Amino acid sequence: MPSHFYFPFEKDFDHYSPKVLDGLSEYEKYQLSFHPERPKYLDYLTIFSSLEECLHSKEFGACLIQTHRALLKIDDENIPVMLIGQQSGPSSDYNTFQEIVTDPALIKSWNDGMPTPISYEKAIKAVKIANDEKRMIIIFVDTPGADPTEESEAGGIAWRIGGTIKALVEAEVPTISVIINRGCSGGAIALTGTDITLAMENSTYLVITPEACSSILYHDRHHANEAAEISQITSKEGFSHGIVDALVEEPKGPAHRFSQESIQSLKTALIKNTKKLKEIPIDGVFENRVKRWSKMGQWEEKIEVDRVPKSRLPVPNSNGYIKRHNGCEDQNGKRVFDPISLEQLTKKDFVCDDCGLRTIRLSAWDYINLILDPNSFKEHVETASILDKDILEFPGYGEKLVAEREKTGLPTAMITGDGKIDGNDVVFCTNDFGFLGGSFCMSTGEKIWRAAEIAIHKKVPMILQAAGGGARMHAGCSSMVSIPKAQLAITRVEKAGLPVVTIITDPTLGGVAIGYGSRGIRLFESGAGNIGFSGKRVIEQYTGHSVTKDFQTTSWLTKNGHTDYVVPLRELKHSIKNIIS
Numbered sequence: 001m002p003s004h005f006y007f008p009f010e011k012d013f014d015h016y017s018p019k020v021l022d023g024l025s026e027y028e029k030y031q032l033s034f035h036p037e038r039p040k041y042l043d044y045l046t047i048f049s050s051l052e053e054c055l056h057s058k059e060f061g062a063c064l065i066q067t068h069r070a071l072l073k074i075d076d077e078n079i080p081v082m083l084i085g086q087q088s089g090p091s092s093d094y095n096t097f098q099e100i101v102t103d104p105a106l107i108k109s110w111n112d113g114m115p116t117p118i119s120y121e122k123a124i125k126a127v128k129i130a131n132d133e134k135r136m137i138i139i140f141v142d143t144p145g146a147d148p149t150e151e152s153e154a155g156g157i158a159w160r161i162g163g164t165i166k167a168l169v170e171a172e173v174p175t176i177s178v179i180i181n182r183g184c185s186g187g188a189i190a191l192t193g194t195d196i197t198l199a200m201e202n203s204t205y206l207v208i209t210p211e212a213c214s215s216i217l218y219h220d221r222h223h224a225n226e227a228a229e230i231s232q233i234t235s236k237e238g239f240s241h242g243i244v245d246a247l248v249e250e251p252k253g254p255a256h257r258f259s260q261e262s263i264q265s266l267k268t269a270l271i272k273n274t275k276k277l278k279e280i281p282i283d284g285v286f287e288n289r290v291k292r293w294s295k296m297g298q299w300e301e302k303i304e305v306d307r308v309p310k311s312r313l314p315v316p317n318s319n320g321y322i323k324r325h326n327g328c329e330d331q332n333g334k335r336v337f338d339p340i341s342l343e344q345l346t347k348k349d350f351v352c353d354d355c356g357l358r359t360i361r362l363s364a365w366d367y368i369n370l371i372l373d374p375n376s377f378k379e380h381v382e383t384a385s386i387l388d389k390d391i392l393e394f395p396g397y398g399e400k401l402v403a404e405r406e407k408t409g410l411p412t413a414m415i416t417g418d419g420k421i422d423g424n425d426v427v428f429c430t431n432d433f434g435f436l437g438g439s440f441c442m443s444t445g446e447k448i449w450r451a452a453e454i455a456i457h458k459k460v461p462m463i464l465q466a467a468g469g470g471a472r473m474h475a476g477c478s479s480m481v482s483i484p485k486a487q488l489a490i491t492r493v494e495k496a497g498l499p500v501v502t503i504i505t506d507p508t509l510g511g512v513a514i515g516y517g518s519r520g521i522r523l524f525e526s527g528a529g530n531i532g533f534s535g536k537r538v539i540e541q542y543t544g545h546s547v548t549k550d551f552q553t554t555s556w557l558t559k560n561g562h563t564d565y566v567v568p569l570r571e572l573k574h575s576i577k578n579i580i581s
């Protein structure tokens with residue numbers, strides 16, 4: 001029986017010298033980052049003393065995030081800490097793993113390392129305990145991503161991940177996260193909105209798996225290596241982009257072969273960084289966090305982009321009719337093809353009588369016209385010149401940005417400005433789905449940051465309109481890292497005692513949902529669909545079966561207890577006015 005697991009490319013190694021490791025392809029480095037023998041969260045517990053598991057639960061998903069009270073010894077002092085760790089599998093010992101792999105129920109309980117809503121609920125509770133007991137928070141990140149199933153959506157996984165980010169940006173104690181193995185997508189960003197982010201030398205930190213990126217770029221999953229090369233997914237590259245604060249050396253070689261040396265190396269790094277954070281007085285923790293995140297992000301400020309207000313409202317034919325939307329089905333599941341009267345549709349807020357779904361996605365300019373008093377919108381000078389930066393030189397991204405600007409009349413997906421609602425001053429942030437799917441990126445985080453500062457300075461409410469299908473893969477992990485930044489900005493507005501209102505429109509998924517879509521007083525547009533974390537197509541591909549018919553619509557979300565307020569389009573302005581005045 002072999003005592004170790006080997007990837008095919010490992011067989012030719014004489015030893016794991018830095019030169020050999022550097023020579024691996026990006027995809028091979030990716031595979032090594034979740035080598036089954038790399039130490040997992042529970043293996044790292046030997047760094048600490050007086051361990052006490054808390055929030056133990058047998059519920060499905062609970063084992064994927066585990067939490068412990070512990071002490072970290074620094075010089076002669078024992079520092080109380082709260083540990084929150086993603087445990088991506090039952091064991092890092094290959095022989096043990098081979099024994100238990102024959103137990104299907106056990107394997108199922110580990111859910112391929114993908115946390116569920118219960119997992120994140122545990123993390124949120126652990127942050128609360130840490131606040132109450134004044135324990136510094138140390139987080140271990142190791143996940144292929146959050147669970148993409150209908151069950152997890154019904155459990156509100158988007159709002160649980162969003163809630164975890166909120167809990168961490170609002171934590172009353174200092175926070176450190178360490179990416180130990182693979183930190184992928186929203187499942188990872190949930191736990192890295194911290195005061196310091198460390199990463200093990202051979203770990204990866206990425207917004208989308210190379211396979212999924214390949215599907216989008218090349219329409220198949222066989223170009224994962226090219227996708228990985230383009231996306232710059234190693235933590236070393238993350239460090240060079242400034243989204244990881246420090247790399248933790250795996251001194252003798254990769255952690256899957258030299259685990260004790262790597263664990264010892266992380267211990268040294270944690271002691272060093274905990275010492276640093278310990279110096280911050282408890283009433284300076286939040287201010288320190290604001291200072292750290294204010295520096296996160298890169299953008300161009302040179303090109304002038306013309307603003308051309310563009311509507312996405314359809315133009316009817318001479319009889320007042322428009323083309324039927326794609327995939328319209330009546331209550332009996334029969335396809336409907338005949339044109340619809342635009343006047344009728346407008347009266348119903350674009351909710352189709354036959355299928356009950358919102359059929360038109362408005363542009364950012366349409367929302368400005370719908371919600372703000374006529375001609376009251378003035379774009380912020382402070383955000384006007386923030387553009388998306390092609391930091392990865394992602395193929396075709398530069399050209400795409402030019403085309404999207406032309407198409408939407410916007411500089412980036414988000415535009416922010418001052419405006420009035422029935423005479424009340426507000427700061428208004430609107431996001432256009434038509435601009436690269438409205439995906440969350442560095443410019444979104446920075447614009448919300450600066451708009452929040454304006455709202456605080458002028459003492460006015462902040463209104464955000466959420467739309468978008470996820471975090472932008474073209475900017476790699478940097479787009480994802482701006483999500484906690486946006487959340488921290490919103491917390492600053494709320495701390496200043498000002499209302500934050502978020503309008504949830506169709507679609508609000510992934511990065512947009514766990515970012516500002518999770519925050520403030522939320523108005524869900526009635527009839528809207530595609531609201532949650534994973535999109536319908538991703539879920540159907542992963543599970544191999546269809547989702548329910550009304551999946552991720554406002555009514556489905558209400559049934560599952562996830563809507564604050566459901567508001568028809570034409571009543572949005574009135575509802576916001578009632579909240580803010």
Ligand SMILES: [Zn+2]
Binds near residue numbers: 325352354355356357
């Ligand atoms: Zn319809």
